[in-house]
Every structure is written in C-alpha cells, then in structure tokens.
Amino acid sequence: xxxxxxxxxxxxxxxxxxxxxxxxxxxxxxxxxxxxxxxxxxxxxxxxxxxxxxxxxxxxxxxxxxxxxxxxxxxxxxxxxxxxxxxxxxxxxxxxxxxxxxxxxxxxxxxxxxxxxxxxxxxxxxxxxxxxxxxxxxxxxxxx
Numbered sequence: 001x002x003x004x005x006x007x008x009x010x011x012x013x014x015x016x017x018x019x020x021x022x023x024x025x026x027x028x029x030x031x032x033x034x035x036x037x038x039x040x041x042x043x044x045x046x047x048x049x050x051x052x053x054x055x056x057x058x059x060x061x062x063x064x065x066x067x068x069x070x071x072x073x074x075x076x077x078x079x080x081x082x083x084x085x086x087x088x089x090x091x092x093x094x095x096x097x098x099x100x101x102x103x104x105x106x107x108x109x110x111x112x113x114x115x116x117x118x119x120x121x122x123x124x125x126x127x128x129x130x131x132x133x134x135x136x137x138x139x140x141x142x143x144x
Contacts, residue, residue, distance in 0.1 A: 019064050024049055024057055026092060027047055028057055029081075029085065029088050030092045031046050031047065032067070032079070033085075033086065033088070033089050034110075038080055039076050039078055040055075040077065041076070043058070058079050061085065062079070065082055065084050066082060066085035067079045068080050090121065093121060097121065123137065
C-alpha cells in the first residue's frame with residue numbers, strides 16, 4: 001500500500017485516494033452499496049479478504065466518516081454507510097463501466113430501481129445543461 005499522504009498534491013482526487021485508494025476499499029464499499037453487506041462476516045465471506053486487512057479497512061471507514069458502527073443489543077456489530085459513504089456509488093458504477101469497456105464485460109448491469117432500465121452516467125454542463133463529451137472536459141482554477 002502506498003503511504004497515506006500525497007505530499008505536494010492539492011487536488012481532490014489525491015484526497016479521495018487517501019480514503020478509498022487501497023485495493024480492497026472499493027470492493028468493500030461495492031458490497032456495502034450494492035449487496036447490502038453490513039457485517040464483518042458478510043464482507044469476509046464475499047471477498048475472501050484476510051481478517052486483519054478487513055478490520056483495518058472497516059476501522060478506517062468509520063474513522064473517516066464513510067461508515068458508522070452499531071448493532072442492536074446482543075447482535076453482531078454492523079457497519080452502515082453514511083451519506084459520505086453512499087455518495088461513492090457513482091465511483092463504483094464508473095469503474096464498472098470502464099472495466100466493461102476496456103477489460104472484459106462483467107456479469108452485472110446497474111439499473112434504475114424505478115423502471116429497471118440500465119443506467120448511463122453522463123456529464124452535463126451546469127451552465128448550458130448540454131451533455132459534455134469526455135474530450136470536451138477541461139480544467140481551470142477555482143476563484144477562492
């Protein structure tokens with residue numbers, strides 16, 4: 001695993017990688033987001049991940065506010081996603097779409113719960129509301 005900090009990197013992507021950039025992190029989050037896993041044993045069984053690594057990842061998710069830890073009295077501890085954790089859903093979908101296109105199509109589609117249609121991620125301009133192609137995306141400094 002790389003170091004936790006990226007000195008000299010001031011972009012938000014570097015900050016996000018500090019939280020979820022380890023190889024197991026997004027798979028744990030995928031299982032929480034789309035398979036409804038909340039218990040240690042669910043993640044361990046689904047992923048085949050070593051318990052010490054899983055413990056470390058889940059503890060870091062709680063510390064970083066991606067999950068909260070709780071359980072009804074007398075039951076196994078549960079790791080529940082916070083809004084911050086749930087908002088990573090689009091990242092998982094984007095990685096899956098990229099893998100389907102450039103590696104090998106996987107066994108699932110992400111679908112709209114309302115009608116069952118396959119979802120498609122797009123970029124839209126907040127100014128003119130037009131869809132934006134990837135080669136039309138640029139960058140500029142924010143006025144802070």
